[in-house]
Amino acid sequence: MSPADKQQRLAGFLAAHRDSGLPVTIQRRAVFEAIVERPDHPTAEQVYRAVRQDLPQISRMTVHRILGTFVSLGLVTKTCHPGSATRFDPKTHQHHHLVCLECGTIIDIEDSRLNSLPWPEVDPREFAIQDYHVHFHGRCARCRQKERESARPAAGPRGAGGPQDT
Amino acid sequence: MSPADKQQRLAGFLAAHRDSGLPVTIQRRAVFEAIVERPDHPTAEQVYRAVRQDLPQISRMTVHRILGTFVSLGLVTKTCHPGSATRFDPKTHQHHHLVCLECGTIIDIEDSRLNSLPWPEVDPREFAIQDYHVHFHGRCARCRQKERESARPAAGPRGAGGPQDT
DNA sequence: GCACCGGATGATACTTATAGGCAAGTAGGA
DNA sequence: TCCTACTTGCCTATAAGTATCATCCGGTGC
Structure with a gap:
């Protein structure tokens, strides 16, 4: 900032x-x-x-x-993210999140295509929608790296800078 | 069911x-x-x-x-929803949620238009997206009704079935 | 039908996150 | 500078989730 x-x-x-x-x-x-x-x-x-x-x-x-x-x-x-405490986000404008399913890391996404989604057809008497938020779930680089290292413990996980196979 | x-x-x-x-x-x-x-x-x-x-x-x-x-x-x-405990959802297919910001009620949405959103352009080495989920925030009928009742305590909040002004 | 084994269960205590009450302290205006 | 209302810090309490370990049970082989 x-x-x-x-x-x-x-x-x-x-x-x-x-x-x-x-x-x-x-x-x-x-x-x-x-x-x-x-x-x-x-x-x-x-x-x-x-x-x-x-x-x-x-x-x-x-x-x-x-x-x-x-x-x-x-x-x-x-x-928030299941399994972790409430988190606070200093950004207040509309943005979205990538959430790592393993470590809970949250990464901001700024993608204007996601800011004009169709709102579901809900009876306004039943529920008054104010805004929305998209969570993309997946795995962050660090967790994937950890997994690759633990997947081949005998094959030299620290060898020559590591295989960048992604 | x-x-x-x-x-x-x-x-x-x-x-x-x-x-x-x-x-x-x-x-x-x-x-x-x-x-x-x-x-x-x-x-x-x-x-x-x-x-x-x-x-x-x-x-x-x-x-x-x-x-x-x-x-x-x-x-x-x-x-999950900020301020409440982790919740469990027996539906495992892709669907989305309306979340009441006041009481935390979660309502399912089945809207096929939301199932084919553009994924953000993330370097796959940085983050591997698996799926996503849209949370619509707002206020449910019960909380809005409660608010209307408490907003006019002197004007007869229980009068004649209540003004259905929505 | 019976015995065995590995994993599941239950009791308890512990950790973490959050909330309420109250006396003392401080920001902000007169 | 003084006053007042609001905030802060401490203490305790509650709720949610976790760790451990002895005991129990489902599934399988005989």
């Missing part, structure tokens, strides 16, 4: 607080800075550990509460 | 166990029967409660283990 982008996100953060009448505490600022800098999709626990580098006395509970506040302010979105 | 469908699913269950060399225990059979009968997407805890009606002595641990086994056998799929 470029410094200019970061400044812009920070301005949005301040504006959202002003508009809602919420005070801008150093904890909120620290949590926000910790989350916008990350390219990944951290869990509350990961955010907590990152924030503790700046604010060692912050409590886990506070991080949870602040992340909840950010979600209601629309500053971050919640996402 | 019709009795014929259920018989077919049960046959698939038995075949999957035979093919994998796994024993068919009464616990596994009970968990499977509890999950195929449900039209919703129960959590492990809900499956546990349902199974206890037939097998009061079954442990929560066993239900978790059996559901994990079923996922690896491909008999059920895991799904």
